[in-house]
Amino acid sequence: MPENDHLHRRGLMFILSSPSGAGKTTISHRLLTADDEIELSVSATTRPKREGEVDGVDYHFVSESQFDRMVDEDDFYEWAHVFGHRYGTPKGYIRKGLKEGRDFLFDIDWQGTQQLKQKDDQDVVTVFILPPSLPELRRRLESRATDSADVIDGRMNRARDEISHWAEYDYVVVNDDVDECFVKVREILHAERMRRTRQTGLIPFVRQLME
């Protein structure tokens, strides 16, 4: 570790992925409420807004032509097609925040995760959330009541594809009981912050212990 690394800590990119309906939005909201030190990377999407979602908070809801312009202007860290819509991580804000040592939470799919890992493996921590079973996954999609039967069928059909990427992730957590799942995800975040390379002030502290 270079001598002056203790002076500065880069933020970490904490990525949650799962098949749709497994509970990553629920876990994300709980983490953002419980932990003042992490903020959400708000993606841009061309998908229509769901009831209860707020523009600029859950997503930046943009038109197809606005999304095209963002792609042309190289505004995205990564972007992908998911369920017939486009989703992307705007880069300016995140890059600046990471440099300043702030941590960000990403609710993105496996395609986005692969792109971020390629760009910046050192700062990326990835967590895959699994549902306890496929019938339970369908129940959750139905209970959320935000999608038509067709869209739910589409999400169920995509679930196996999504799950096939589980082994690309650092951590895997089954979301059976939501409280237990949340605690596990929070523990992962806490442990990752304790990595030697992410702690500031260690070098002078240890040096002083050894004098």
Ligand SMILES: Nc1nc2c(ncn2[C@@H]2O[C@H](COP(=O)(O)OP(=O)(O)O)[C@@H](O)[C@H]2O)c(=O)[nH]1
């Ligand atoms: N690659 C990528 N995927 C995203 C982004 N934002 C959201 N997603 C993923 O797009 C998928 C669909 O999201 P959404 O329509 O909100 O439905 P959800 O599956 O119920 O959360 C989920 O797997 C999200 O993780 C992004 O910026 N980039």
Ligand SMILES: Nc1ncnc2c1ncn2[C@@H]1O[C@H](COP(=O)(O)OP(=O)(O)O)[C@@H](O)[C@H]1O
């Ligand atoms: N452990 C759980 N047990 C039962 N229902 C859950 C659990 N976790 C999430 N849910 C519910 O399942 C639905 C889908 O969860 P959501 O967080 O929107 O999933 P995702 O963001 O992965 O699509 C929501 O109605 C949510 O309240």
